[in-house]
Amino acid sequence: MVSYKELGLVNSRDLFKKAVDGGYAIPAFNFNNMEQLQAIVSACVETKSPVILQVSSGARKYANQTLLRYMAQGAVQYAKELGYEIPIVLHLDHGDSFELCKDCIESGFSSVMIDGSHLPYEENIALTKKVVEYAHQHDVTVEGELGILAGIEDDVQAEHHTYTEPDEVVDFVTRTGVDSLAISIGTSHGAFKFTPEQCTRNEDGVLVPPPLRFDILEEIEKLLPGFPIVLHGSSSVPPQYVETINKYGGKLSDSIGIPEEQLRKAAKSAVCKINIDSDGRLAMTAAVREVFANKPAEFDPRKYLGPARDALKELYMHKTEKVLGSAGKA
Ligand code: G3H
Ligand code: 13P
Ligand code: ZN
Numbered sequence: 001m002v003s004y005k006e007l008g009l010v011n012s013r014d015l016f017k018k019a020v021d022g023g024y025a026i027p028a029f030n031f032n033n034m035e036q037l038q039a040i041v042s043a044c045v046e047t048k049s050p051v052i053l054q055v056s057s058g059a060r061k062y063a064n065q066t067l068l069r070y071m072a073q074g075a076v077q078y079a080k081e082l083g084y085e086i087p088i089v090l091h092l093d094h095g096d097s098f099e100l101c102k103d104c105i106e107s108g109f110s111s112v113m114i115d116g117s118h119l120p121y122e123e124n125i126a127l128t129k130k131v132v133e134y135a136h137q138h139d140v141t142v143e144g145e146l147g148i149l150a151g152i153e154d155d156v157q158a159e160h161h162t163y164t165e166p167d168e169v170v171d172f173v174t175r176t177g178v179d180s181l182a183i184s185i186g187t188s189h190g191a192f193k194f195t196p197e198q199c200t201r202n203e204d205g206v207l208v209p210p211p212l213r214f215d216i217l218e219e220i221e222k223l224l225p226g227f228p229i230v231l232h233g234s235s236s237v238p239p240q241y242v243e244t245i246n247k248y249g250g251k252l253s254d255s256i257g258i259p260e261e262q263l264r265k266a267a268k269s270a271v272c273k274i275n276i277d278s279d280g281r282l283a284m285t286a287a288v289r290e291v292f293a294n295k296p297a298e299f300d301p302r303k304y305l306g307p308a309r310d311a312l313k314e315l316y317m318h319k320t321e322k323v324l325g326s327a328g329k330a
Pocket of ligand 3: 094189232233275
């Protein structure tokens with residue numbers, strides 16, 4: 001058993017309290033390789049933002065769970081070397097079993113998500129409660145989920161949103177003891193969150209998706225004042241990345257994300273953790289494609305992964321400074 005405390009990591013409890021009180025959200029960025037981790041850490045150190053490093057079960061399979069844990073430990077030292085100590089959480093994203101959560105807790109994670117959102121309500125409660133009881137013995141914080149996001153979540157695909165029921169939230173939080181809760185108010189995973197038919201065009205001809213269900217969020221805030229809420233599926237799918245990808249041989253069409261103003265509004269409320277993965281994938285892909293197209297003779301991975309890392313860092317700095325408001329809060 002390795003405690004995250006020995007690794008210099010922190011759990012999310014105090015970070016969330018400060019974020020809710022301060023009207024901003026902590027970025028939760030997924031990583032599964034070195035360049036992503038370097039970009040996340042350097043961007044958050046430079047903007048003095050706390051950060052949640054997220055590892056999905058897919059990432060564990062891709063990169064190896066032991067390597068990822070040591071990389072997160074390395075990230076703590078890397079941040080110090082860069083000259084400013086920021087709080088770093090190592091979080092399991094979309095944990096789907098008690099065993100997986102236990103394994104992460106025992107190998108140094110400071111926070112886990114148990115995602116029982118696809119289970120019948122009482123089963124979600126039972127599983128989440130079991131994880132909370134174990135995690136809290138080790139001072140590890142737990143995120144649960146209630147409501148179903150449309151789109152793909154790991155291997156589970158849902159056609160439509162099942163919005164979170166505010167009344168269930170109180171019962172769920174009370175009975176499970178979770179530290180934070182992911183809710184469904186219209187966000188979804190991936191780069192194709194809305195179809196063009198679901199959107200309207202603004203005066204500049206840009207497709208604008210339907211707004212998030214802030215009414216549900218407000219209702220939850222009324223029932224559970226100050227309780228930390230999490231938004232998954234919060235990539236904005238910046239058009240410049242899609243354009244670059246398509247310009248250099250890619251084929252992405254109708255990719256639409258959550259407008260940044262909506263996320264800024266959410267970050268000012270009880271939403272204190274905002275998950276972003278797809279935007280990073282798009283930024284990296286755009287940068288790599290550009291190098292491949294303009295310098296076809298290049299074959300040193302540092303020559304295309306380096307620019308991808310720079311593009312990612314720029315994206316993450318933009319998120320902490322201009323979208324989540326976490327810059328300067330570390
Ligand atoms: O919510 C899912 C995250 O974007 C992680 O995706 O399961 O492909 O690693 P992944
Ligand atoms: P995006 O696909 O919108 O980046 O969401 C990521 C996420 O929710 C990870 O859990
Ligand atoms: Zn998610």
